Amino acid sequence: MVQPFVNLVSTIISVLFVFFLLTDSLVAETAQQCNGRWVHIRRLPPRFNMDLLHNCSEYPVWDDFCPYLANHGLGQKTHNRSESWYRTDASMIEIMFYRRFLEYSCLTQDPAAADAVFVPYFAGIDSLRYLYGPDVNSSAEHGIELADFLRSDSPEIWRRHHGHDHIFVMGRPAWDFCRPLSWSEGWGTSILELPELLNVTAMILESRAWAWQEQAVPHPTSFHPASIGRLQSWVGRVRRSRRTTLMLFAGGGGTSQSPNIRRSIRLECEERPDLCSIVECSGGVCEHDPILYMKPMLHAKFCLQPPGDTPTRRSTFDGMIAGCIPVFFEELSAKKQFTWHLPEDEYDRFSVFVPKDEVVWNGLNISDVLMRIPEEQVGRMRDRVIELMPKIMYRRHGSSPGLKRVKDAFDVAVDGALQRIKNRISGSGLVT
Structure with missing residues (x-):
């Protein structure tokens, strides 16, 4: 065959x-x-x-x-x-x-x-x-x-x-x-x-x-529309989606005892399940099945994008396609990477930066940082994510x-x- x-x-x-x-x-x-x-x-x-x-x-x-x-x-x-x-x-x-x-x-x-x-x-x-x-x-x-x-x-x-x-x-x-x-x-x-x-x-x-x-x-990502109508239909769904979860992590890792940002995220999500949701993607189970993570992303305000084996993640763009505001923990994850598609001087308009060392070593709660952002600002950030959507998708x-x-x-x-x-x-x- x-x-x-x-x-x-x-x-x-x-x-x-x-x-x-x-x-x-x-x-x-x-x-x-x-x-x-x-x-x-x-x-x-x-x-x-x-x-x-x-x-x-x-x-x-x-x-x-x-x-x-x-x-x-x-x-x-x-x-x-x-x-x-x-x-x-x-x-x-x-x-x-x-x-x-x-x-x-x-x-x-x-x-x-x-x-x-x-x-x-x-x-x-x-x-x-x-x-x-x-x-x-x-x-x-x-x-x-x-x-x-x-x-x-x-x-x-x-x-x-x-x-x-x-x-x-x-x-x-x-x-x-x-x-x-x-x-x-x-x-x-x-x-x-x-x-x-x-x-x-x-x-x-x-x-x-x-x-x-x-x-x-x-x-x-998995989203490849073939007409303007398909794109507009998806954008409409993203705008209408009710964001009932403060923050979401879709990924694997973080299960070892050694301190690292993914472990810190898992621990915080376990302590605050009312604020944080995890889509378990260990073993690559999510890699070719967008159904597993796109629905949860549609219902989250922020998507956590910690580095893994390398700084960048496909999940960054999956989340943005869902209108989920990315949260980065090091600049090499996006700001120093995708300068043609995501202008370096605009990151505060569509994303949040939380230094990973502050989380891992100084006990900073990610949810505390995100809850301090006014709802009006969150709305403006999501609008900017949606505006950027065509530039980061491959039709x-x-x-x-x-x-x-x-x-x-x-x-x-x-x-x-x-x-x-x-x-x-x-x-x-x-x-x-």
Whole structure:
């Protein structure tokens, strides 16, 4: 069953690629409107993308990610009649972006006329064999073959700006891709450390604070509307929802005896069940089942977003889609990450910051902080969360013209990448 599916996907991708590039009538904007926004999709051998999906049930650690390939990376629908909700796995963002780029309104076949070059490499999927599989001892080689191809195949495309105009999408945190080349052991591959790729813009699920080529983009949620009506219907439900719970934590961890922010949250919720609710998501049980956590989020005023193995959480965006005001405990969880989608100077308008050290070591009660916020201010914060909702969701590919006029997370990411590339190329001292 897997092979026919992958073949079908490959055929659709190929047809769409030609269709959208060659059919001028599908270009929704004029040449003037596309000025400074032209994107060329780099044609790669299938070993760098579609071939990686052939063995989707046999990758190490993953039991089977074949179901999440459905609907071009959105996953299977939560139920047959669902119009907007899918069992989305965030790591499929590479496939989602590829599909969306195929219908981008300012595509060009001429790389010399492009302002940016999108490289449809499924880096996160390819990394699994280095992170967990038989090639784990060759992690420093991840990306070398791709870099060689980019430099040798139509080399003028790469040489024009030495990679500064190239865009990658990576479906894992940067920590999985930045093992120093000098290390013979340790976690991660070294693709982001390769000198050949230091100039690219990597749109990634979680970035490092100092790495200039990385930019975090929102984790995909399960909500992917295809029309403006579906979006407006959901926004109406979010606005009408009665918020009877002060704060909610949807997640796992925090069960050990060692002091940490998740343990502090669990203890406070156990002591104050009238103010705090927990959706138990240990073992990944919530990961592909939005029904388990979206209803509770709709009824909570604040959603607690403590860091886990890494600072960011998909739950941040699940909660905001539900109109639940995020509560952060360290700045790397969002403020220093998603600057294209959530402006750094606006965080006090749509979120609350509680230093985790104050909670863990000084006994600060999170509920006390939240109850001191006036209801009028809470209402304004929720309104701002709802205003930001379109910018952090990924609409379904092939959406209605009305919804396409509303910029979503993909549109904002592309605009951000184009502006970054423009700033680099118009500046001085580019790395060559």
